[in-house]
Amino acid sequence: MLEVGVQTKGIIEGRVTEPGFAMIAEAGFDCVDFNLDVFLQNNEIYMGELNHFFDKDEAQLESFFIPYKQAMEKYGLRASQMHAPYPVMVYGRTQQNRYMQEQVIPKSLMIAHMMDIPHVVIHPWKLQYRLDAETEQRENLSYFRSLIPLAEQYHVMICMENLYESVGGRIVEGVCADPEEAVREIEILNEYAGKELFGFCLDTGHMNLTRRNAYEMISTLGAHLKILHLHDNDAQGDLHQMPYTFRRKDFGEGVNWNDVLDGLGKVHYRGVLSFETYPCVNSFPENLSLEVLRVICQTGRYFAQVLEKEDAGWETL
Amino acid sequence: MIKAVSLTEELTTESAAAAGFEWAEMRYMDIRTAEDHADIEGLRDSHVKPLQIIAVRIRTQDLQELVQVIECCRRHGVSCLTVETEKTAVSSELIRIWLKEGLAEADASGITICIENSYQVLEGKALRNEFSEIRQLKKLLAQLRADQPQVSFGIALNIGHAGLLAQNAAEMLRQAAADCRMVYVNDNDGRKDYHQMPYTFTAGRGALTTDWYGIIRALHEIGYEGPVIADVTGLTQAAPGQIHIPMLRLLMSVLTGWEEQLSLEKRLSQDGRKRILFGCGIRFENYMKVWGQKYPPAFIADNNAALWNTEKDGIKICSPEEILHIPKEQRFVLICNMYYREIGQQLQKMGISYEIYDDAWWGRFQAN
Incomplete structure (x- = not known):
């Protein structure tokens, strides 16, 4: 049976909260996407006001995260993927970028290893609107290549994610939004490494925002697709909401989940069906969090059922 | 507060019941279709059971056969009838005439006839029509009551429709006050009438774009105790049947939470x-x-x-x-x-x- 996971953000925030893991387990999830990014948040990084969490040395970080690992074990959960703090690079912030690249990301990979997390999402650099797409690709290849020794040392697979950007408030495609380009970069990086150290994390919400056909995108990613950020939106904002809530029978701007499932079936996806849906936990009244998580988990179980039937030769939806 | 869900072709009564619903709203045409396939007693057993129908929804043109509609309500013990005015080409004046004619023949005692707030679509855009504002609906109610003083009329306030027209739904409830006899709850993005689950439309990361807290507070202020119908036909159409039960359970929890808030004062005053x-x-x-x-x-x-x-x-x-x-x-x-x-x-x-x-x-x- 395919496993189903959910991100820890919005449920476990910045402190060990056993009730949070207990709630995730009670909702029926097998796995979590461990949001390391909550310890150094993207708004702090964009504003250049970094906290000092990652100034801790490796031993201090390890002892900080051991209780998290123990709490997950206690509730029968495993962290199947991690989201590293992002962005790794903000154009023009040389000193901050060096800190992100030399301290935060290596320590993130170390923490992933310590917590037995096999996949880590590291956002590729966004440069195409500042400079150009060719420079963006070149810089990303150079940066991700530099991570090969760390990926080997910590036995983690680094996953790039399809991103969007905002130009004058309008959402536009960003780095890795084009699956062909993403595949090309991953293949070059794996060739540098001489082994498979790089993969792809498909974010279904970002895919919808950049108006990509899910079936074609997933088919193009093929076996490079290792992990997922499953969530839905109205094709206007990155809402990270639960599937099926932005459509009606005959119209709608939400993700076409039949296409997603057909695509995952075609590439025989066997990774975790992981949801990145923390705003649901925020938007519903607080006392309904468990119920919200149950719906998300049941949706994942349904996806798993469809994919397993497809794999057994059942015709697509 | 009576918690109900709108039935659709895609939503089975079994799923709605398994999620904890006891009451449902059905479209008149769906009831008639079902009745064509079963005798009237059989309808309850085979199509609605274990739910009970709280309201029947009709299109404006169905008012031309109001006698049959009222008979249908009586057969099923229904006390609320909602006239759907969404995208209708029928004027309020014609509605008034049809109601006058129909009610001259039909006995509508014990049934409240509600007119729903709505919108029209022009060049793909939702715009206000003569049923959008509470003052327009109140004016129509006054005319209908003058025509038929023995009949109970009210407003059915559809929160999703208010959202489409960028209206202040909480204020609409306050304006409607005692005239509000039915509340339909569903959510959308302010552009298209999605009829989706409340709380799922947000800006950014979880900030609600529908004023649900204000709406529930307004319901409390007007002392509303009538039916709240989850008119989430978009959700039950878009989501596969296999996940209807957990989704409707969440919906039921949402409605129960609202009920708890609406009845807080009663508990405080014990x-x-x-x-x-x-x-x-x-x-x-x-x-x-x-x-x-x-x-x-x-x-x-x-x-x-x-x-x-x-x-x-x-x-x-x-x-x-x-x-x-x-x-x-x-x-x-x-x-x-x-x-x-x-x-x-x-x-x-x-x-x-x-x-x-x-x-x-x-x-x-x-x-x-």
């Missing part, structure tokens, strides 16, 4: 009960501003020993053990603290039953 608030922070302050004058607490319980035997807003602060000195049947404990889960566990261990006060529902009263 005779012979001493109100004890646990916690003296922001939620306590909110309680005092909203309810304090009408329903003052007997005392505050707090875990902070440094505060014991002091006062806040003239209310004495005591240790939690003090609660045990009040006989069980005489106490109403309300946790006014964001750590309500932990405090709840503490009270449970002490054998004390409690409720949780969530100031999110009453937040605007914090403004002086």
Whole structure:
């Protein structure tokens, strides 16, 4: 049976909260996407006001995260993927970028290893609107290549994610939004490494925002697709909401989940069906969090059922 | 509050019942189609059971056969009839004429006929029509009541339709007040009539774009106790049948949460009960501003020993053990603290039953 996971953000925030893991387990999830990014948040990084969490040395970080690992074990959960703090690079912030690249990301990979997390999402650099797409690709290849020794040392697979950007408030495609380009970069990086150290994390919400056909995108990613950020939106904002809530029978701007499932079936996806849906936990009244998580988990179980039937030769939806 | 769900071709009554619903709304045409396939007694057994129909929804043109519609309502023990005006080409004047003609022949006693707020679509855009504003609907109701004083008329307020027209739904409820006899709840993005699950349309990362807290507060203010129908046909159409039950369970929990808020005052006003608030922070302050004058607490319980035997807003602060000195049947404990889960566990261990006060529902009263 395919496993189903959910991100820890919005449920476990910045402190060990056993009730949070207990709630995730009670909702029926097998796995979590461990949001390391909550310890150094993207708004702090964009504003250049970094906290000092990652100034801790490796031993201090390890002892900080051991209780998290123990709490997950206690509730029968495993962290199947991690989201590293992002962005790794903000154009023009040389000193901050060096800190992100030399301290935060290596320590993130170390923490992933310590917590037995096999996949880590590291956002590729966004440069195409500042400079150009060719420079963006070149810089990303150079940066991700530099991570090969760390990926080997910590036995983690680094996953790039399809991103969007905002130009004058309008959402536009960003780095890795084009699956062909993403595949090309991953293949070059794996060739540098001489082994498979790089993969792809498909974010279904970002895919919808950049108006990509899910079936074609997933088919193009093929076996490079290792992990997922499953969530839905109205094709206007990155809402990270639960599937099926932005459509009606005959119209709608939400993700076409039949296409997603057909695509995952075609590439025989066997990774975790992981949801990145923390705003649901925020938007519903607080006392309904468990119920919200149950719906998300049941949706994942349904996806798993469809994919397993497809794999057994059942015709697509 | 009667909690109901709109039935669609895609949503089975079994799923709705399994999610905890007892009441449903059905379209007149769907009932007639079902009746074509079964005798009337069989309809309840095979198509609606175990649900009961609370309301029947008709299109404006169905008013031309109002006698049959009313008979249909009677056959199924339905007391609410909603006239759907969405995208209709029929004018309010024609509705008035059809109702006048139909009601001259039909006996509508015991049935409330509601006119729904709606919109029209021009060049793909939702725009207001003559059924969008409460004052327009009230004017129509006044005419209908003058024509047929023996018939009960009301407004069916559709929250999703208000959202499409960027209307202040809470204010619409206040304006409709006692004329509001039916409330339809569903959500959308302000552009298309998705009829989706409440709370799923947000801006950014979870900020609600529909004023649900304000809407529930307005329902409380007008003392609304009628049907609240989850008209989430978009959700039940878009989501596969296999996940209808968990989704509807969540929906039922949403409605139950609203019901709890709407009935809070009844519980606060129970005779012979001493109100004890646990916690003296922001939620306590909110309680005092909203309810304090009408329903003052007997005392505050707090875990902070440094505060014991002091006062806040003239209310004495005591240790939690003090609660045990009040006989069980005489106490109403309300946790006014964001750590309500932990405090709840503490009270449970002490054998004390409690409720949780969530100031999110009453937040605007914090403004002086």
